[in-house]
Amino acid sequence: MKFDRLRLTGFKSFCEPAELDILPGLTGIVGPNGCGKSNVLEALRWVMGASSAKALRAGGMEDVIFGGSGTKDRPGRPGRAWAEVTLSLANEEGDAPAGWPEALREQPRLEVSRRITRRGEGAASTFRVNGREVRARDVQILFADAATGASAAGLVRQGQVSELIAAKPENRRRLLEEAAGITGLHARRHEAELR
Ligand code: ATP
Numbered sequence: 001m002k003f004d005r006l007r008l009t010g011f012k013s014f015c016e017p018a019e020l021d022i023l024p025g026l027t028g029i030v031g032p033n034g035c036g037k038s039n040v041l042e043a044l045r046w047v048m049g050a051s052s053a054k055a056l057r058a059g060g061m062e063d064v065i066f067g068g069s070g071t072k073d074r075p076g077r078p079g080r081a082w083a084e085v086t087l088s089l090a091n092e093e094g095d096a097p098a099g100w101p102e103a104l105r106e107q108p109r110l111e112v113s114r115r116i117t118r119r120g121e122g123a124a125s126t127f128r129v130n131g132r133e134v135r136a137r138d139v140q141i142l143f144a145d146a147a148t149g150a151s152a153a154g155l156v157r158q159g160q161v162s163e164l165i166a167a168k169p170e171n172r173r174r175l176l177e178e179a180a181g182i183t184g185l186h187a188r189r190h191e192a193e194l195r
């Protein structure tokens with residue numbers, strides 16, 4: 001299974017729709033400071049169900065919506081009312097995680113999307129998998145099973161390495177559990193206990 005495309009519309013600095021193909025091999029994102037490199041990784045985390053606005057450098061979740069550009073002296077683009085990120089996953093090899101529902105494991109391609117709309121107070125997100133609305137929890141579990149969730153160790157934030165050195169043992173344990181591939185198991189057990 002492979003991430004092969006990321007589409008962003010109205011997410012953080014991406015006012016206009018942007019589509020990034022993720023080709024095989026190593027991908028580098030380069031550009032001057034503040035051009036949006038970290039925003040791309042945050043979009044990836046967000047579509048996988050990230051629930052902490054703080055981890056996305058946002059005060060509230062609605063802050064991930066393009067808020068307008070320009071200054072008092074130099075007017076720019078107006079803010080947007082919504083943001084959407086879609087992640088395409090190729091499953092042509094049929095090697096989707098064993099924990100996934102059979103119906104999803106059979107799909108050659110999965111499109112996972114998250115959309116947030118500004119509301120009077122706060123904002124609400126809608127998640128879809130191949131067009132069908134699902135819960136945030138469902139998306140989080142999908143990616144936890146794939147050992148690549150929103151808080152997975154595969155994504156290292158700027159400054160995270162030094163945080164890790166100073167981390168408490170229980171937080172470091174989470175990393176080891178993920179490396180062992182049991183994060184999805186934990187998530188599904190917790191879900192079962194709630195029912
Ligand atoms: P560096 O090289 O310094 O790490 P970077 O390429 O990672 O920079 P980002 O942190 O991804 O840059 O992008 C920062 C830019 O995104 C800033 O210009 C900021 O104003 C813009 N930005 C963040 N959130 C929003 C938003 N909601 N609306 C509009 N612009 C935003």
Ligand code: MG
Binds near residue numbers: 037038039158
């Ligand atoms: Mg950055």
